[in-house]
Amino acid sequence: MLFKRFVEVGRVAYIADGPYAGKICAIVDIITQTSVLVDGPCSDVPRHAIRLNQAHLTDYTINIGRGVSTKSVRKNWEAEKINEKWSSSNWAKRIEARHKRSNLTDFERFKVQKAKQSRNDILRRALISAKLTASKKKSVLRSRAKVQQIKSKAAKK
Template structure:
């Protein structure tokens, strides 16, 4: 199946625009193809209609009946531990990191840039050392290879005879 997140009763979503931007809500009813009725009892979002294109659907779903009251939605929200699951999700952590980066001062950004530069230098030096070692033992491209020429010993530089200079005649 291609889609896993459907607009359905009980689906938890994040509001992407308007006064409740960034808050979690639960879909209570589908009004038509473009609008839904949402309620966010634990996130202080009143029961209201909202356009579907203003929602980001999450993987979380709670079980409550069609057009349930706010009291029933609140109970299902707590039973489903939606806020705990949301806080542990990668999506939530990315949003928190983005907010933290937005609050950095100029000096904090400078310190962060310097730390990244140092980290990258250490990483590059260790990578080059590993690559050099792999190149020497022949495992750079996956399989260990024999040196060219098989088992024949290579002649030393001193043993080479210079062919350019003719031998002296006597």
């Protein structure tokens, strides 16, 4: 399988660890094999060095040069509409859902549990009725086949 996300200047990354965890930023410069200089002017991430094992590379890139100013990063970030792309991605939606679930109160968790139970009850009843109709159809077909056999035997005699 080929790699599609390379560490490059302009690559947008999701910060998974550290004081800015949960925010996205752009790689501005590559310092070493294990650390990069990042800047996220539209996501409140100041320009600082970060280890690559703290960041996850995304599919998005912006067209910037090496070591450009924060102003240029902001301009290209807004031109590429990175915030809109990120918020519409499945990755961001999963993170948001995980955050919502972790912040539920006891009563909200109870309501979710009851909603799941009622959904499963509806699904179980639909499955049972589908199985019954399928078995009735099979029994009707079997009885028709038996009638045909009896008629064919009677016709032979």
